[in-house]
Structures are given as structure tokens and as C-alpha cells.
Amino acid sequence: MTKTTDQLGALFTSAPGRLAERVLLATNTGRFYDTIPGPTGELLVGWSDAGVFGIAPDSEKERFLATHSRGDLAPIANKLPGRLRAQVTKAIDSGKLGAVDVDLSELTEFQQAVLRKTAEIPPGQLRPYGWVAREIGRPGATRAVGSALNKNPVPVLIPCHRVGKSDGTVGEYAYGPAMKRALLRHEGLDADAVDKAAGRGVRFVGSATTKIYCHPTCRHAQRIREENRIELRDVSAAASRGLRACKVCRPAAAA
């Protein structure tokens, strides 16, 4: 006959899979997800008590759940609470992060700085990786900026699609360049026109009247009339024409 203690030990079992989910829902301590309409299709939104920790196209659900799992526990399907839903929807519609709490706590300080700076780029505008690097005080870290943006856990919400290559082209995107271009188009920026100008060697645009030069997509650059518009290949070209850098889009390091 089996020992009594062995028989007692055999009563040990695993908790039902849905138990942890039920507890985390009841205590609101879990990591949850829902889908919301986005500019280029449905978006997955992952959130916890600490804020939004993840955004991804709905088509990337498997990768999204794997990336944001903790131990064996994947984010739990749940209904995005009304207040947060309103904030996230407003942020995505307006292209400005606004009041949304994003949970970047698992990222390095550098990655956080890159993403916070990126969140300042206005909708429909493009800045090169090098600009972000310079703005956060790490002018040599252009490549690291690119890789931090590639790992942006909350794309669209933090608009890494508004950062492009140093040659002025729109460049790559974690979910494919087509989505990046579609997001920019949705904000009123023609990605093909951006690439075409970059292909001609245009990095900056100056005004013959104001004597100021900008990134080509800065709202001040877009106001320059055709006859006053000066296309520039680099900063020294601007300097030789006596132009100063725009204080809004800051195309060059402060002298």
C-alpha cells in the first residue's frame, strides 16, 4: 500500500489557468489589452495600473502578447477603461501624447529620453535621428537613437514614425515602411515628396526674406513662398548665405 504521506502529496495540483486572470481582474493589478481603431487599422493597446505599456498593430497580436508576458502570464483581454480610452483616442487622433500615462519604466534612461523627445515632434513633421540625439545631449548616439526607436513599445502614441534617416528620407519602421508612410500621410505629410526632395540633396529649407532656415517639414518651412524658398544641402550652405537656424525646429546645434 502506498504511504499515507505520498497519497497526501498526490493531492497537490495546479490551479486552473483562469484563476490568476480572475484574481488580477478583480484586484486590477494585471496587465491587460484591448483593441482600438487607429489611423491605419486596429491597434492593440496594453495597459496596467501604471499606464500604457504597449501598442502594436492588431495583426501583430502573437508577438505583442509574447513581448509583454511576465513569466507565464500574458496580458489579459479586457475592456479599456473609459477614461484611459478617451485619453488614448484623443492622443492618437490629435497626434499629441497629452495626458496619457505611458509606462516606460522597463526601458533604460537613454531609451526613455529618446522617446520623450520624439513625443515633442508635431504631427505631420519629420526629424532625423541625429536631431533627437543632439536634442537629448548625446550628439554621437545617432545609431543608438535609431535602435531605441525601433524598440519603441508604444508606437503611434509616441510618434517614432516622425523620425527619419539622416539623409532626409523617411526610412525604416518596426512594422514596415508602408505603415510609417501611411501614418505620415494620415497627418498630411507626403512621404514620397519628402524622399524626392531628400534625393535631390535637400536637407534644410531657408527663407530669403526672414533669413531663417528649417527642417523641410517644419511648419515655418512650409509657409515659405516658392519664390523665397532656398534649398540647402547642409548647415554650412546656410551659414554661407547668412541664414540662422529656426528656433522652433532647431536644425543645428546652438552656436
Added chain:
Amino acid sequence: MATATVQASALASRLAQDVDAAFPDLVLAFQDRLYSGIRTYVGAAEAEDVTQETFIRVHKALHSYEASRIEALALSGWIWTIALNLCRNWFRTRSRRPKSVQLSFDRADTASVESEALDTAMLDEWRERLASLPPPQRDAVVLRHVVGLSYREIAAATDRPEGTTKTDVSRGLAALRRVLSQEESS
């Protein structure tokens, strides 16, 4: 056991820093042990609800404690104090409590249904035997041999001296062996 204790105290520190952030890890760390032990008191049908209620009370209590108090908690014993209380009072307070909604789930195949039924039958037999023990012996036997707690953790859970819990376990086991031999001879 030594590693489990180290992990538990690391968890207590994390809970002291941020209850909500560390709570999912507490659930994952304790759910199997709690569910297994609780099942021997309330049966398979109720165990999930009682385990859930235990976690909800643990969460509520943690939010009412100062960080220093959480840091000093011997988690396992403390959680089991809450669980044992619920197990003892579950059926008494049952009628006053609204029944929670049962989530539907797919039955994989008939084989698993059969093995589950066999499992439940075995559990119910043991539940009856354990229920025949004096409560301190029942608690000590379940916590030691079903759940796998140390005598120190059992002592904390039941608020009895460690030496007494050892006696409770051995007396409880002896009583169970008598019950088993009676079952065989009858």
C-alpha cells in the same frame, strides 16, 4: 525550502515598494499551493472561488499595511492564516454570499473528464478523512504534506509553537492511518 524562503523575502521587499506591481508575481508564486490546500477543505467545486477570495483579501490587507510591515512579513504563513480562516468559514457564510458567475470552459476530451472525475472522487475521500481530525491536526497535516510548508511556516500560519505543529503532524498522520486501516477492514 531555503531558496523558496529567499524568493519569498525578495517578493516581500518588492511588495513593500509597490503592492500592485509585485502582486501578479505573488499570485503566480502561491496559486498552486493555495488551490491544492484549499481544495482539501472546501472541495473541487468551491476551491477556485475560495482561492480567489484569499488573494483579494491578501491584496486588500497589503494596501492597508505600512511598507515596513510588508517587508517584515513571512508571506507564506501570513497568507495561509487568511486562507485557513476563509476555509473554515466558507460554508457557514455561504448562504449570505452571492454565487460568483461560473466561467464556461471547453472540455478537451472525455479522457480528461474521466480522469478529472477520478481525481475528484479521490479528493473527496481524503477530504472526509481529513475532516475527521481535530482542526489543528488537520491544518498541520494539510500544510505539511499536501502544500509542502516548513514547520516554521505552519507555526506562523496556525499561530502555534513550532514544536506543537510537529506533534500535530505526527498525531494527525497516525490518526489517518487508523482511519485507513478501518476502511480496509470494513
